[in-house]
Amino acid sequence: MTFATYSNDSLTVIEVESARFDAKLVTQFRDFIDDMPETGDKPILLDLTHVSFMDSSALGY
Numbered sequence: 001m002t003f004a005t006y007s008n009d010s011l012t013v014i015e016v017e018s019a020r021f022d023a024k025l026v027t028q029f030r031d032f033i034d035d036m037p038e039t040g041d042k043p044i045l046l047d048l049t050h051v052s053f054m055d056s057s058a059l060g061y
Contacts, residue, residue: 002016002017002018002025002028002029002032003015003016003017003028003029003032004017005032005036007039007042010042010043011042011043011044011045012036012039012042012043012044012045013044013045013047014032014033014036014044014045014046014047015047015049015050016029016046016047016048016050016051017050018050018051019050019051019052019053020051020052020053020054021048021051021053021054021055021058022053022054022055022057022058023055023057023058025058026057026058026060029058
């Protein structure tokens, strides 16, 4: 899995576990987001700690 998610009482974290977040992953990312359970009013934090390269297609989503 390229993405992981976890949450606590205050937020939901989506972690990108790949070094590259580019056009090849955008469709997978969209599917992952669409399949996530509702987070309610909790903010979502996108954790890009492992990402060393991101192109404009990933930024656009």
